[in-house]
Amino acid sequence: MSETVLSTHGLVMRFGGITATNNVSMELRRGARHALIGPNGAGKTTLINQLTGVLTPTEGRITLMGEDITRLAPHKRVARGLVRTFQINQLFDSMTPQETLALVVSQHQGAGAQWWKPLGSSKAIAERAAQLLEQFHLSDVAQQQVKHLAYGKRRLLEIAIALACEPRVLLLDEPVAGVPAGEREELLQTVAALPADVSVLLIEHDMDLVFSFADRMTVLVNGTLLTEGDPETIANDPKVKEVYLGHGTATEAAHV
């Protein structure tokens, strides 16, 4: 049996009278491709915000590599290898992908104060940034300001930034949301080619991506864990079909 890298134990998050996370216990295994799905308002974002430390759970515990991180500050979780994809609006619009990645790599390597020196001054940083640019199909736009990038390229840069932090666990938050059809394929291929040793928790509405990517799925409904299993089990689960009826994505889930 593979090792658990991230787990929640009886997690509860209440906002006044609303229970957005209701006693959720789940496990992410090493190297997993695990999807967290559920209809709108199921509590996916709330759960991810607790994993990253944006929210402190009302009850329950979160462990990373066996250590309790329930009350650990968000940046300390990143330092321990729990990384969420960057939000698009957090990118520095006037920087280029090359500068952005060099900055993140140098900060991660503890050379944050020197990032503004000419890129060539640190070979290791420049090389790692170049590697990431290539891996994420960003080499051809490496010198363009982020504000001029196509939407799909920006999403690729968000994932590249997360990878620059050398995650052990990557929380991949709706990577194809809003990406035009013509730019999706590149993004899907890149997500599929993420390093095998990085454990991934994918939060996604797009069932094509979910079923092509995930080897395990957790279904949340109204803050409660409805069921968990491999893609085939989930696709054939009557409870899951019922939940998705009327949500547009059900038919696709049911066809798999």
Ligand SMILES: Nc1ncnc2c1ncn2[C@@H]1O[C@H](COP(=O)(O)OP(=O)(O)OP(=O)(O)O)[C@@H](O)[C@H]1O
């Ligand atoms: N800060 C908050 N204060 C009050 N209620 C909240 C807050 N954040 C989330 N909620 C409520 O918690 C529930 C779960 O919301 P959440 O955004 O986590 O769901 P979701 O599965 O991410 O939905 P979507 O797929 O639409 O993004 C909803 O009823 C929402 O209104």
